[in-house]
Amino acid sequence: MAISEGGLLTDEIRRKVWPKLLNVNTNDPPPISGKNLREMSKDYQQVLLDVRRSLRRFPPGMPEEQREGLQEELIDIILLILERNPQLHYYQGYHDIVVTFLLVLGERLATSLVEKLSTHHLRDFMDPTMDNTKHILNYLMPIIDQVNPELHDFMQSAEVGTIFALSWLITWFGHVLSDFRHVVRLYDFFLACHPLMPIYFAAVIVLYREQEVLDCDCDMASVHHLLSQIPQDLPYETLISRAGDLFVQFPPSELAREAAAQPQAEKTAASTFKDFELASAQQRPDMVLRQRFRGLLRPDERTKDVLTKPRTNRFVKLAVMGLTVALGAAALAVVKSALEWAPKFQLQLFP
Secondary structure (H helix, E strand, O other): OOOOOOOOOOHHHHHHHHHHHOOOOOOOOOOOOOOOHHHHOOOHHHHHHHHHOOHHHOOOOOOHHHHHHHHHHHHHHHHHHHHHOOOOOOOOOHHHHHHHHHHHHOHHHHHHHHHHHHOOOOHHHHOOOOHHHHHHHOOHHHHHHHHOHHHHHHHHHHOOOOHHHHHHHHOOOOOOOOOHHHHHHHHHHHHOOOOOHHHHHHHHHHHHOHHHHHOOOOOHHHHHHHHHOOOOOOOHHHHHHHHHHHHHHOOHHHHHHHHHHOOOOOOOOOOOHHHHHHHHHHHHHHHHHHHHHHHHOOHHHHOOOOOOOOOOOHHHHHOOOOOOOOOOHHHHHHHHHHHHHOHHHHHHHOO
């Protein structure tokens, strides 16, 4: 349901399904800290400033008292997660993700889910540096190049880079979309998918706006200004379907070399062999589903432009599965590509 057209439809369903997508036990909430986190946290002042600026993320017409109460809960959730996970570093935009969960789930359940999300899907963004975030952004141009080389070359000539997509990626588009319905629809999709799916969705937005980009002056300022302003009337269901198709046709493992070759690219790796092996094992279903997908396509269909005919096969979209491994998205991509570059080692892992 989360991947299919329309997503989970209602917040009532989301309250039941989102915890299952993240494998969170709703009967085991995180313990409340007895510490005064607002006095102790080094991030409190920045969190406070960001939350105060988040007025537009709350439903229009919400009573001021109710909104202020939710903002206080938002601060408490963020500080508690950071206190419980000292390896995580707060970044501006994190509150845009947390507030979405708060509005859908309430404080108690949102805390559990965001903590799980922060140590999995969002882990790369919460490093002390932006190296892993840059690495994920470096997947954007290779995806575009696979589908539309002309658009890719134009953007490269304009030297626009990928910074226009930074806020899209690190807030899961929560910061740039004004309609809350569209935000939660995307969250349905991302929670059910591979951690790198947001960068694929960013790519399909750029591809969808191909003509607008090509009509721009070929310079960084013009192209950056255009792309940094997301239209609010995007055909979200079509783009979601196409993002899933792109992920299956051009998985991270096949793009890893190009992403690593991008300017200022940074590689990441699994920190221990145990994590490396676990990540590798968890990703094997992706390969199986891709092989099934390719086997069912006729030869002439394999060469068609992926954006000219959105596919409706359900198992294609199911290939964009969520991974619950305690590694970041960048690490997962590098692990997978490393295995494909070293088939002998893969055979040793999976005889």
